[in-house]
Amino acid sequence: MSAAVIGIIGGSGLYDIEGLTDQRWERIASPWGDASDELLFGTLEGVPVVFLPRHGRGHKLSPSHLNYRANIDVLKRAGVTDILSLSAVGSLKADLPPGHFVIVDQFIDRSFAREKSFFGTGCVAHVSMADPVCGRLGAALETAARRLDLPVTRGGTYLTMEGPQFSTRAESNLYRSWDCSVIGMTNMPEAKLAREAEICYATVAMVTDYDCWHEEHDAVTVDQVVKVLLGNADKARSLVRSVVPDLGGVRHRCSAGCDHALDFAIITPPAARDPEAVARLDAIAGRVLADRSGD
Template sequence: MADPVPEPVIGIIGGSGVYDIEGLEEAEWREVRTPWGLPSGELLFGRLSGVRVVFLPRHDRGHRLSPTDLPYRANIDALKRSGCTEIISLSAVGSLRAELPPGSFVIVDQFIDRTFARQKSFFGAGCVAHVSMADPVCRRLGDALEQACRDLGLPHRRGGTYLAMEGPQFSTRAESELYRAWGCDVVGMTNMPEAKLAREAELCYATVAMVTDYDCWHPEHDHVTVELVVKVLFENAAKARALVARVVPALGERRTLCHAGCHTALENAIVTAPEKRDPSLVARLDAVAGRVLGLEARGEA
């Protein structure tokens, strides 16, 4: 008998302004504990147009955490442990292209990971796994986000490469020009290893990169400042709320496993022989990889 298809539960990762969505019902903030520590903050559970949603404040409410300090593994585990099957990531970015001005939304389809101070995998010594990142974004989610942007008349572009830098400082001009020469479209600090961990957790994942500035490469615009970023970020928040409200009902209509293979990404990915696996690490993988390890996820709180 085939495995039952899980009910779509949409995880939303983003800033605090995204969560003030009109029509969110049964809203409740909860602490979710994971074997990887606590996530960035409490998660907001609720229903939107009848679809279960879970909101995660990436930097915690009040923006307490820097990009380097984010508990990426705990964040993804907490969403999976809470029942999420899909993740929409809403991220502030700098534009590396003149045709992507502040206020633009980019439905990213590729990443270049230049971070270096973060734990990037749930797996390791005692349980090794390799998942494909050739196509790091779920095309099905991208299609739904593109249609929602069109319906709402939001300025957007489908497709683009996101350069993930360590931060927390913004780019030097030389770095900004290098990223442009590499063919990157936007630069941010948070979507890696977020996307990699989502793939390991067998979650569909897509990023909406919300442009706040031109980074520092553009000769006719001021150097990026925190004040400028925050100003445009809040302007983008209203668009992001509308986008979430529009796309969630469409994603809730899924009745099969993801045709792109996101929900079965760990199939044949674990290469460590069963008798060589570290029991303590395997136990920590109950939510992330329980499907392929024959484990049942423990409670969410």
């Protein structure tokens, strides 16, 4: 058991967290390169919080150019036990209008230009992604959202596209035929890497507009989308302030297995592991690498 440290990854329009006390920005070094920005450390209702603006302050990084591995690695080094990912998305369903929040429970990963694992040559591992988000965090988010009377749906599939361009209409209709709920550009490989890092992870997908399948989509202006985006960011800040106290305190072992996902994942035996690869994994997999160094 340990004390919970809540990590917040802020998407488009969300570059800070209000209400934090004892705030400080700090850059954490990572063997995987530079993270999107410094981390904002603080406390909220006595609960330690670490915030990372996914695209950097000023929105300087596109989805394809984010260093997803460094982002998750620095959160792990900062002691984060649980990640709440806040993301702007387009809707693929008529009953998920702009301004709606979706606490997703599945992903389809259609990204292709990103590093998707901490493991590879020199140290190979395979983690389960059957249930890619933590149900405990999802339940807490739903409870907090309903407490605030936010428009929210629990459950749905997030289609991750590469971007930075938006979908063609044919693609949008294809994803609808797959029964996807929302479409975005950033939550994969973020969720996969969080699982490899043994950090519980959940996504709040914040709908800004309908994707281009909608017959009235072309009538939506950029100004309207930005207005919804900023409104969603305000709602997201309220959601964070509401849910973080519920997640604080002593943190028990995750019943879903998120925080011990590497127990049986590493396949490369100790004698065959590349020391340089192992050194890069000190934060991500140090727990199991240390435990099994004598295998």
